[in-house]
Amino acid sequence: MGEGRKDIEDRYKALKNKVQEELEKEKGDGIPTIRVTMSTCARAAGAEETQKVIEDTVASLDVTARVIPVGCLGHCYAEPLIIVEHPQTGFPPICYHSVNAGKARLIVQSYIKDADPAFEYVMGAMEDNELIPPVTTFPRFGFEERIVMAHCGRINPWDIREYIALGGYSALVKALTLEPEVIIDEVERSGLRGRGGAGFPAGRKWRLGRTQKADRKVVICNADEGDPGAYMDRTIIESNPHQLLEGIAICAYAVGADTAIIYVRAEYPLAVKTIGHAIKEAETYGFLGNNILGSDFSLSVRIFQGSGAFVCGEETALIQSIEGRRGMPQHRPPYPVERGVWGRPTIVNNVKTLSYVPSIINQGADWFRSIGTEKSPGTAIFSIVGNVKHPGLVEIAMGTTLRTLIFDICGGIANKKAFKAVQIGGPSGGCLSDAFLDTPIDFDSLTQAGAMMGSGGMVVMDEDSCMVDVARYFLDFTQKESCGKCTFCRIGTKHLLDILDRITKGEGQEEDLTILENLARDIKQGSLCGLGKTAPNPVITSLRYFFDEYVAHVREKRCPALKCRSLTAYYIDLDKCARGCEACVGSCPVEAIFTTKGRKKAIDQSKCVKCGECMTACPKEYDAVRKVSPPSLAPIIERPHEEKVKEGA
Amino acid sequence: MVKITVDDRELEVEEHLTVLEACIQNGIFIPNLCFLKTRHHPHASCRLCFVSIEGYDRPVTSCTERVRDGMVVKTNTPEVRALQKSAFKLLMSLHPCHPKICPTEKPCLLMRIAKHIGVGLNPKPLEHIDRGLPDLVDFGPLYYVPNRCVLCAKCIHTCRTINQMPLLTFAKRGIMTMVAYFDGEQNTSICANCNACVDVCPVAALLPKSAFTSSVESRKA
Secondary structure: OHHHHHHHHHHHHHHHHHHHHHHHHHHOOOOOEEEEEOOHHHHHOOHHHHHHHHHHHHHHHOOOOEEEEEOOOOOHHHOOOEEEEOHHHOOOOEEEOOOOHHHHHHHHHHHHHOOOOOHHHEEEEOOOOOOOOEHHHOHHHHOOOOOOOOOOOOOOOOOHHHHHHOOOOHHHHHHHOOOHHHHHHHHHHHOOEOOOOOOOEHHHHHHHHHHOOOOOOEEEEEEOOOOOOOOHHHHHHHHOHHHHHHHHHHHHHHHOOOEEEEEEEOOOHHHHHHHHHHHHHHHHOOOOEOOHHHOOOOEEEEEEEEOOOHHHHOHHHHHHHHOOOOOOOOOOOOOOOOOOHHHOOEEEEEHHHHHHHHHHHHHOHHHHHOOEOOOOEOEEEEEEEEOEOOOEEEEEEOOOEHHHHHHHHOOOEHHHOOEEEEEEOHHHOEEEEHHHOOOEOOHHHHHHHOOOOOOOEEEEEEOOOOHHHHHHHHHHHHHHHOOOOOHHHHHHHHHHHHHHHHHHOOOOOHHHHHHHHHHHHHHHHHOOOHHHHHOOHHHHHHHHHOHHHHHHHHHOOOOOOOOOHHHOEEEEOOOOOOOOOOHHHHHOOOOOEEEOOOOOEEEOOOOOOOOOHHHHHOOOOOOOEEEEOOHHHOOOOOOOHHHHHHHHO | OEEEEEOOEEEEEOOOOEHHHHHHHOOOOOOOOOOOOOOOOOOOOOOOOEEEEOOOOOOEEOOOOEOOOOEEEEOOOHHHHHHHHHHHHHHHOOOOOOOOOOOOOOOOHHHHHHHHHOOOOOOOOOOOOOOOOOOOEEEOOEEEOOOOOOOOOHHHHHHHHHHOOOOEEEEOOHHHOEEEEOOOHHHHHHHHOOOHHHHHOOOOOEEEHHHHHHHHHHHHO
């Protein structure tokens, strides 16, 4: 090993030097660089137009600047973001947020051409300096601790050289000089737990894989992210694909696999394209393929596109799907690590799990253990959506409380509303009430609370959310996505959904609550796979923490959050309504609003479809439209006789 | 051979067996719909064959547990029965029981299970779910009755084993999941002379067209 080891290291050093020289040369003598976030979220916010405008403006102003696409910084609320480096001005790299076409033109004109950084649009500086407040002073940046996402949104995912220049693939080089057992020891000692949801220790899985006697083994990277509102894996692939490839290569070397498959959803076209390009680049540079970096380790990496079934995130169903069968979970054992895809031992790891590996190999297990909690070391990556001010992707140390995450990092609840609940772990997770805000985020605490870490989707809900309706929404999802194999999941979730449907329509009976509780418990106990076992979690936790809302729906036919359409009504407060104002009349799509004898407005409850347009249309000074639950609270005002005649004519 | 105890009865059984197989061999009935001897890997989909095994904190499906020496199994604890009843009621909420027109030999497997676990053939307190499926689906030489089907997949497995190619498969998702047929001339000719799926179906959800027309006519008459 001694000779080979030096060879590999020398080869890598030479490559890194060459790459760094190339990049220096391209940078030239102080040519400005404009980095535009071009991940899916940024494109949705209009990044493609921004990029085009920047390029056009640079050309028309006859200045030189390099425009480079980057991934996602995690600040989805402020997309499209651009980071401008203009070394000649003496300013640090500056980040601008919400850069639409107009802003882009102005920034290029004033900063690139006239060296004036257009301070009114600046979000912050990307480095500490004395001129512009750095972004790290914002809570959204400052509280975060980034391992996997350290380079996300900062480097070009389409150029392997940027990753190498930052020391990328050095962990693979180091790994190749070590015995596989040493790597597994390190990963095991780091306490890295699978980030796909279950939290199984990655090191133990690898060791099981290593000890399997087989000629050929397979590593599968699970990027079949299907939870509503979760997009961590997509963003990581789109922002730093090489870190993932490096992790895959290290894992394959450690367990002795010669094939790796990245199972990514076909609904993520940009991620598929990005990782495909990255694989080609890595092969060209000798980090993948035959005899990696001159060693005797070879690895071929392929992409498999999943066709959009949520259940295919379950590892046995995922394997069935790769083999060309219908994606249905199988009973375990045998576990995939014993007999997986094509009968070979298969190690299935999530995108995030594998993306941690390079840092662990480079910086050691002790460093990794120093972050996070004793039983859940490292960081947690959450995609936070819903009613928070600053939604997006956040990477925080394990053990951070939900309160810090929601109120400090994400800026609290939007629109001055009150916090009501947070759904963690997607449709398989649970709804936690404000009593759990001080719960530390780690695998065990969340499971104890009845939620779960899941893959890291988090939906924050404000006071206007009806928890029965939320449970119904998630059950609707799991029910549709059930593969139909086992009785409990196929039929049980449908019954849960039907009952919840009835309750939200005001047709719930007292005994429905008992049936819900018992059925949910049985489905959890009796189902075959993880999808079924966790599907009733939204019902179980919402029943446990928001029981009074269920009771209000069933007994009083009232929706406390004024959400359920059948249980609410709109009426117009005659004391506030202004004579002569017709704003609501024009907004009503079903002509339910009429003029009363006092020349004010009222709603015909038999016609109203409860869309709420009148409430939006009513001028703020009047604020006359009221929403109530139960609907019987709305005063019934008769339509004046003459209007009826008019209608008839 | 290993020794296991099932409901206080000592049994001596072969080691490679599952608990379910061992019990069936010894004449102990455990409710099941999807178990097939020829399956190497248990399908484990009907979720009826629960038993409680000493050392486990909750009931497990007996088709997926292999026997071990000294294993103590109980087939009728309250927890086991609760899960079995729950699963059975779920199945019955899709399966309309019309004994008079049902061509199964009485008592059918579902009746036997109902009697064994002590429940009726109705889904109460659950409501019957109407999926809006057709009464009959044309499967070449066969008819498929989706509302009767319990999706045990015995037909799919048997068909594949016998014909070495898939003629039947699952289709759709969730509550709408059903068995589907790969239509084609070649398949029709294989299918017409086989009937293995019809024989293996526990609930008469697959019927040869010939038998079906005669039964309909006899009912009319």
